[in-house]
Amino acid sequence: MIRTTNLITAGAVAAFGLTAWSGVATAADSHTIKFGNVISAGDTQNQGYELFAEQVAEGTDGRITVEVYPDGQLGGEREMIEATQFGDIEMTAPSVGVLANFDKSLEVFDFPFIFEDADTAHEVLDSELGDEMLAGLADSGLIALGWGENGFRNLAMTDGTVRVPEDMEGIKLRTMQVPMHIAYWESIGAAPTPISFPEVFTSLQQGVVDGVENPYELLYSARLTEPANYLTETRHIYDPEVLLINKDFYESLSEEDQEVIQSAADAAIDKIRSLKKTVSDEIRAEIEAEGGTVTDLTEEERQAWIDSAVPFYADNASEVDTEKLKAILEAAGNATFLEAIQ
Structure with a gap:
C-alpha cells in the first residue's frame, strides 16, 4: 500500500494563530493537537482517530497529546479546513467533496459511479496517482x-x-456544497439543496428537504434514518476523506515526531478501512430492525443510474481537470465514463 510518505508541503499561510509554533522544536517540546471532524462519536472514523491519538501519545512518551472532537463540535467541514489552515486547530479529516473547494483538482472524485467497490478505490488512492492528487494541496x-x-x-x-x-424528479435532496454533486442531481431533475450537516436532521423533520445522501453509518449514527427511513443502496459516490494537519505546526516538530504522526495516521486509516468492510451490513440490519426500509437495486435499475450519469460526464468533464479525471477512470477500469469523455 502506497501512502503519502513524501509529505505534502505548502506555501505560507496567515501568520496569526501560529506564533506558538515559531522557532525550531526540540525533542522535549510538548504539544496538544486538536483534531476536529463532523463524524459521530463511536463511528468507524472516530475509532480510527482514537487509535491515532493513542499511538501519537505512546510514540512521543506523552509529549504530544491528541484531543479528538467529533460531531462537528468545532464547526462544519469547511470551517474546520479553514481553521486548520490558519492554525486555530491542528488537524481535521474532511470529505474530499468539501476539500475540493480548496483544490479544484480534487473535484474529479465528485463524479458519480467511478468506483465499483472499495478495494478498487483503495488501489487507486494508494497509488502514485493518489499521491499526486494530494499534492494539489501544496x-x-x-x-x-x-x-x-x-x-x-x-x-x-x-x-x-x-x-x-x-x-428523483422534483425531489429536494440535501447535498453538500459541492458543485459536481449539485450538478449531477440537477441533471436528473432533482432539486439539490446544500445544508450544513448539523442542520440536516431538523430540515428532514420539517420538510425543508425530502431526502439526504450519505453512507449508511453516518445516516444512522446521526439519526437521519428516523425522519428519512426509506433507503436505497445506490452507492452513487465513493467518499474518501483526507487526514490533514497544519503545515506550520507539523514542520515545527522533530523528524522523529513527524514519523510518529505519519505512522499513527497510517494505522488509523488501516483500522478505518478494516472496520468499513463490515459496518454497512451491520448498520443496515440495525436500520431494518428499527422499522426502516432498505432497497437493493436490480441489475437493470443500477444500470439505469449509471446510464443517467453518461450525459453528465460528457457535459461536465471539461469543468474539472479532464486529464486527471481520465487517469482516475482508467485506473479504476471504468470504460463506460472514460469513453463518454474521450
Whole structure:
C-alpha cells in the first residue's frame, strides 16, 4: 500500500494563530493537537482517530497529546479546513467533496459511479496517482497524511422509496456544497439543496428537504434514518476523506515526531478501512430492525443510474481537470465514463 510518505508541503499561510509554533522544536517540546471532524462519536472514523491519538501519545512518551472532537463540535467541514489552515486547530479529516473547494483538482472524485467497490478505490488512492492528487494541496498551508474513508453514499428519503433516476424528479435532496454533486442531481431533475450537516436532521423533520445522501453509518449514527427511513443502496459516490494537519505546526516538530504522526495516521486509516468492510451490513440490519426500509437495486435499475450519469460526464468533464479525471477512470477500469469523455 502506497501512502503519502513524501509529505505534502505548502506555501505560507496567515501568520496569526501560529506564533506558538515559531522557532525550531526540540525533542522535549510538548504539544496538544486538536483534531476536529463532523463524524459521530463511536463511528468507524472516530475509532480510527482514537487509535491515532493513542499511538501519537505512546510514540512521543506523552509529549504530544491528541484531543479528538467529533460531531462537528468545532464547526462544519469547511470551517474546520479553514481553521486548520490558519492554525486555530491542528488537524481535521474532511470529505474530499468539501476539500475540493480548496483544490479544484480534487473535484474529479465528485463524479458519480467511478468506483465499483472499495478495494478498487483503495488501489487507486494508494497509488502514485493518489499521491499526486494530494499534492494539489501544496499551496493551501496543509499537509495530507493519507486517504481516509467515509464510504459509499446512498439515498435516504422521508416519503417512499427511490428506485430509478426518474423517481428523483422534483425531489429536494440535501447535498453538500459541492458543485459536481449539485450538478449531477440537477441533471436528473432533482432539486439539490446544500445544508450544513448539523442542520440536516431538523430540515428532514420539517420538510425543508425530502431526502439526504450519505453512507449508511453516518445516516444512522446521526439519526437521519428516523425522519428519512426509506433507503436505497445506490452507492452513487465513493467518499474518501483526507487526514490533514497544519503545515506550520507539523514542520515545527522533530523528524522523529513527524514519523510518529505519519505512522499513527497510517494505522488509523488501516483500522478505518478494516472496520468499513463490515459496518454497512451491520448498520443496515440495525436500520431494518428499527422499522426502516432498505432497497437493493436490480441489475437493470443500477444500470439505469449509471446510464443517467453518461450525459453528465460528457457535459461536465471539461469543468474539472479532464486529464486527471481520465487517469482516475482508467485506473479504476471504468470504460463506460472514460469513453463518454474521450
